Amino acid sequence: MAPAAIHVALVGVALAGVALAAVVVGSPAHAQPAPRAAAADPAPDRPSDAPLPSCLDASIKDELGRTLEPRGVQKREFLKNKKLQLTARGGLYAGDLTSSSWVGGGALTFWFTEDLGLELGFQVTPVALDLDDPLADFFGDDRFEKGLGYLPLANLVWSPIHTKMKIGDGIVHGDLLVFAGGGRLFHDSVQGVTFDAGVALELLTTGVLTVRFEARDVMAVQEAVAETRFTHNLMATLGLSLWIPTWL
Numbered sequence: 001m002a003p004a005a006i007h008v009a010l011v012g013v014a015l016a017g018v019a020l021a022a023v024v025v026g027s028p029a030h031a032q033p034a035p036r037a038a039a040a041d042p043a044p045d046r047p048s049d050a051p052l053p054s055c056l057d058a059s060i061k062d063e064l065g066r067t068l069e070p071r072g073v074q075k076r077e078f079l080k081n082k083k084l085q086l087t088a089r090g091g092l093y094a095g096d097l098t099s100s101s102w103v104g105g106g107a108l109t110f111w112f113t114e115d116l117g118l119e120l121g122f123q124v125t126p127v128a129l130d131l132d133d134p135l136a137d138f139f140g141d142d143r144f145e146k147g148l149g150y151l152p153l154a155n156l157v158w159s160p161i162h163t164k165m166k167i168g169d170g171i172v173h174g175d176l177l178v179f180a181g182g183g184r185l186f187h188d189s190v191q192g193v194t195f196d197a198g199v200a201l202e203l204l205t206t207g208v209l210t211v212r213f214e215a216r217d218v219m220a221v222q223e224a225v226a227e228t229r230f231t232h233n234l235m236a237t238l239g240l241s242l243w244i245p246t247w248l
Helices: 003-025 054-067 132-139
Strands: 083-094 101-111 116-127 147-167 170-183 190-203 209-224 227-245
Touching: 083 116, 083 209, 101 227, 147 190, 190 227
Parallel strands: none
Antiparallel strands: 083 101, 083 227, 101 116, 116 147, 147 170, 170 190, 190 209, 209 227
């Protein structure tokens, strides 16, 4: 065979080998195996055990996000710390041994902190005994000396609870107060020191004026118509307070 023919034959054999290798490499038998699908989660035993659909979570989040705002510690709109509170008040004094009547007066309170204050108050109320009138007519003389009773008091005031109330279309802030102390009810029928304790609700209506509802028990040893005992006299008042900064 001629050298040219041998050369052509060798080139043909080489091309045939390259073509065969390409076919072998591209065949399905040598392709990379496809990854196996992840095993599906087992079905829940009960429908209630199934997780909520993500679309429901998104709808709840979207709805709440539009209507609610995050809430944290809120600042008080009215601060009492280091302020003077000047109060005028009046109401009803219900005597234990004596007759019920009006009461009026006022108080000056200094607040050491937002929750603790010292109050000095002064009240006036008529001290009388309606039962004494028929007795005076029968015996011909008065058995009970009528007159005004003067009641100075010193109280320690504590505000443990801050309140919010919906009144009309707005929210009114307030404080629930408890207080206790003592003084003296100046009247001939009263003996010794007078003690008092009570509760109050203060509505923080504006930055300068507030409204206070009070109920207190005024306790004293009292004598009327030959009877002497430790009495509990109830006093309910409505007050208006003016707040004065002290810049302390």
